[in-house]
Amino acid sequence: MLDGLYLAVLLVVAVVIILLPFRKQSIVAWVQRSGTRVPLRCTQATTALLVGFIIFVIVLYGQWGGWVSWQHHQVKQVKSKQMQAILKQFKSTEVLIEKLKQKLDDTPGSAKGWYLLGRLYVSQNDWRAAHDSFQKAIKLAPSQERYRTNDVYVEWMINQRQFNAEIRKNLQSLLQKNPKQPDVLALLAMDAYQQNDYQQAIRYWQALLALAPADSESAKALRRAIARAQRKTALP
Structure with missing residues (x-):
């Protein structure tokens, strides 16, 4: 039972760290900072603030079972002191990475587990x-789009934020499957702009603009980028 509880806490903390960054990540970062995304950070305070949420999820996990597809235990009752003892182990992202790696050694067939580790x-x-x-x-x-999208972004970072034929091929493949994938559109727009293909960059940014809330900072940044590219096209 405790092993199931441990796994539930481990996965919830991993998901929370990924989904709740301290700094906002948005299309604005792609447009204004040449595609550099602000990295997520995890601190002990983050874990403490999320104790209530984790308790709630673990209780549901115990009632329904199988909340995570790659584990087979059911937790029916959770004691607060047990959970607190487990949470004390997650003092940093590095510790969480090591714990998740250990679990993946036991369950290497979990695609979601590897994805969370990658994040x-x-x-x-x-x-x-x-x-x-x-x-x-x-x-x-x-077939998981988000796995491939994250991977091509990482390939771009490994390549010193430079595009090459393989990265472009992967981006176009993703775009063909989902023409409204914002990360892919943002990267392709950046590539087109850097190659002085301003008309193509405008098309990608316009596609992104259609996805952004009208009065959002992302929309404002996209309009500025489009206007800048339009001025470039007007130059002799």
Whole structure:
């Protein structure tokens, strides 16, 4: 029972770290900072603030079972002191990475587990380790778009934020499957702009603009980028 509880806490903390960054990540970062995304950070305070949420999820886990597809235990009753003892182990993202790696040694067939591990590596700017993890996730679940999208972004970071034929091929493949994938559109727009293909950059940014809330900072940044590219096209 305690092993199931441990796994539930481990996965919830990993998901929370990925989904709740301290700094906002948005299209604005792509447009204004040449595609540089602000890395996520994890602190002990983050874990403490999320104790209530984790308790709630673990209780549901115990009632329903199978909340995470790659574990088979059911936790029916959770004691607060047990959970607190487990949470004390997650003092940093590095500790969480090691714990998740240990669990993946036991359950290497979990695509979601490898994906979460890759996202944690991204939060630490460990691009090659992230790439290895995403590749394992893709091998297990090749149809998952988010696995491939994250992997191509990591490939771009490994390549010193430079585009090459392989990265462009992967981006176009992703765009063909989902023409509204914002990360792919943002990267392709950046590539087109850097190659002085301003009309193509405008088309990608306009596609992104259609996805952004009208009065959002992302929309404002996209309009500025489009206007800048339009001025470039007007130059002799």
